[in-house]
Amino acid sequence: MLTQTFTVYPAIDVLQGRVVRLAEGRREDVTVEGGDPVAAASRFAAAGASWLHLVDLDGAFSGTPDLALVRRVAAVGPPVQVGGGYRTVEAARAALAAGAARVLVGTAALDDGFLEAVAELGERVAVAVDARDGEVTVDGWTRGSGISPAALARRCADAGIRRLLVTATRRDGTLTGPDLTLLAGILPAGLPVIAAGGVATLDDLRALRELGCEGAVAGSALWLGRFDLAEAVSLQR
Numbered sequence: 001m002l003t004q005t006f007t008v009y010p011a012i013d014v015l016q017g018r019v020v021r022l023a024e025g026r027r028e029d030v031t032v033e034g035g036d037p038v039a040a041a042s043r044f045a046a047a048g049a050s051w052l053h054l055v056d057l058d059g060a061f062s063g064t065p066d067l068a069l070v071r072r073v074a075a076v077g078p079p080v081q082v083g084g085g086y087r088t089v090e091a092a093r094a095a096l097a098a099g100a101a102r103v104l105v106g107t108a109a110l111d112d113g114f115l116e117a118v119a120e121l122g123e124r125v126a127v128a129v130d131a132r133d134g135e136v137t138v139d140g141w142t143r144g145s146g147i148s149p150a151a152l153a154r155r156c157a158d159a160g161i162r163r164l165l166v167t168a169t170r171r172d173g174t175l176t177g178p179d180l181t182l183l184a185g186i187l188p189a190g191l192p193v194i195a196a197g198g199v200a201t202l203d204d205l206r207a208l209r210e211l212g213c214e215g216a217v218a219g220s221a222l223w224l225g226r227f228d229l230a231e232a233v234s235l236q237r
Contacts, residue, residue: 006209008232009053009081009194010044011219012037014069016058021173021220034223037069041076047229050236051101052080053196053217059085060106067098074099083128083165089117096124104128104165106138110145110152115159126163126194127156131182132170149182153189163192163214171198173220178204180211187212202227205235 012019012034019034034040041052054073059065065085074080083104086092092103105118106128118125130137131149138145153164166186168179178198187193195208196217208216218232 005214006205006236007051007194007215008049008205008229008236009051009215009217010047010049010222010229010232011053011055011196011217012040012044012073013055013057013219014066020057021223022057038072038076041073041078041080044229045077048233049078049229050233051215052076052078054080054082054100056082056084061085063087065091065095067094070095070098070100074101081126081165089114089121092118092121092125096121100124102126102163106130110136110138110147112155112159115156115161119160119162123162125161126165127152127161129153129156129164129166129186130169131166131179132168137169150185150189153186153191157189157191161191163194164189165194165196165217167217168197172196174198175200175220175224175226177201178208178216180207183208183211183213200226202231202235205232209235 014037019037019040020030056065063085070082079101081102082095082100086103086105095103103125129149129152136145136147136149136152168182176198178195183195192214194215195213199218200221205216
């Protein structure tokens with residue numbers, strides 16, 4: 001199945017003020033050092049990025065997002081979707097006020113009341129479904145929730161959420177290819193899906209597009225030169 005549009009989101013994951021890539025989200029396992037996040041955003045913008053994917057890793061671990069970081073990266077130009085520690089409606093609204101175009105909410109989305117409240121933000125919010133070994137992980141991917149990714153996707157659809165970001169956490173930063181089985185189990189919920197975790201080649205991006213995903217996050221593959229953003233952008237329709 002082909003989607004009508006497909007967007008590649010270059011990843012800017014920030015830990016202690018610098019761009020990094022982590023293997024499977026482990027804070028102690030940095031695989032890429034990428035320097036200043038604003039400089040990275042500027043390079044991606046110059047290469048044709050239509051969106052940027054900014055993750056505040058410190059915020060993900062602490063639950064307190066850095067709004068100054070959002071403001072700095074949003075000022076570069078392309079719309080920015082931000083994640084990392086956004087666990088209340090107030091935090092999501094604060095990120096939007098700081099310049100984010102879309103906020104990714106995670107742990108708190110397990111609560112139906114929160115889902116209904118945040119759904120009022122419409123296209124400006126997406127739920128991050130972080131999956132490992134058949135269950136949704138929470139608190140910066142540090143523990144399991146006991147809820148399946150497909151079940152959370154259905155709850156999101158029922159609550160009026162407009163979009164999901166689905167991350168195969170065991171593949172994130174590993175360049176082992178996306179988890180197409182995971183994604184195929186979530187797409188029947190009927191929500192647009194942005195895939196993350198494992199993208200290593202342009203063929204991986206093509207496979208995600210053909211599966212029916214709306215877009216994909218490209219992180220380590222870009223930072224390590226497996227392909228460049230201009231090549232990835234050429235796959236967008």
